[in-house]
Amino acid sequence: MADNSFEQRRAILKGAISASTLALVAASGLLLPQRVLAHWPTDAFNAKTVEDALLALLGHAEVVDDSVVQFKVGTPPSYAVNGASVPIEIQSSLSDIERIAILVEKNPNPLAMSLDFTPAVKLPFKSMIKIAEDSLVIAVISAGGKLYRTSRMVEVDIGGCA
Amino acid sequence: MGLAAKDRIRAKLKEDETTVRLLLAHPMHTGRGKNEAGELIPAEYIQDIRCWRNDDEVLTIKCGTATARNPYFSFQLVGGALGDKITIRWVDNIGAKGTAETIVG
Structure with a gap:
């Protein structure tokens, strides 16, 4: 039982992390169009x-x-x-x-x-x-x-x- | 954007060097100019121009707002042969893109 809830927590955490990463990437791309050109100084x-x-x-x-x-x-x-x-x-x-x-x-x-x-x-x-x-x-x-x-x-x- | 004019590019081989001339159709608004109604025109300018000869990237031009309207560039490439393909791609600050290509003559 203890093992089970641990696994669950891990899955939830993982999901949360990837979702927030995605959101970050999308936000930075949308809010700062010039960042698309990362090489533009x-x-x-x-x-x-x-x-x-x-x-x-x-x-x-x-x-x-x-x-x-x-x-x-x-x-x-x-x-x-x-x-x-x-x-x-x-x-x-x-x-x-x-x-x-x-x-x-x-x-x-x-x-x-x-x-x-x-x-x-x-x-x-x-x-x-x-x-x-x-x-x-x-x-x-x-x-x-x-x-x-x-x-x-x-x-x-x-x-x-x- | 209403860009009626087209990007133009010419490349000419003369005595072992290729002269490339490039004229892009772009308003190049700096973000400081105003229209007739006195409103600021949002910035819209080319930031990055890349030039390829056949499959080799030969030149990168990065522009700020101080590049003139309908930007013109001219430069030489060492060597070259008749029939080389010169390709240009540009991107502006709001993500509009353009490409132009020509054959060295």
């Missing part, structure tokens, strides 16, 4: 400052400023009429690039883009970003365990962070 993209974003994305905020390395941000404009789409171009003589982060210092969330490279990909990389107000646009390249940083001032006429 939420902290980095929601960071309010450049330093925080880099820390969250690349692990350490310390950056090598290496003048030997040439790469550039923003081919045409140091002055853009419309901040809603500012063309940028990243070029570099570095090889073995692992990751590139593009940040706009004055945007509410500075991190604009993060690129995960494989050896099959080559620069230049071009895209369009939004710039809220006159701001530094910063590109950080992570290559061979080091971070290289360059920046460029971009002035905008109409802020583009709608």
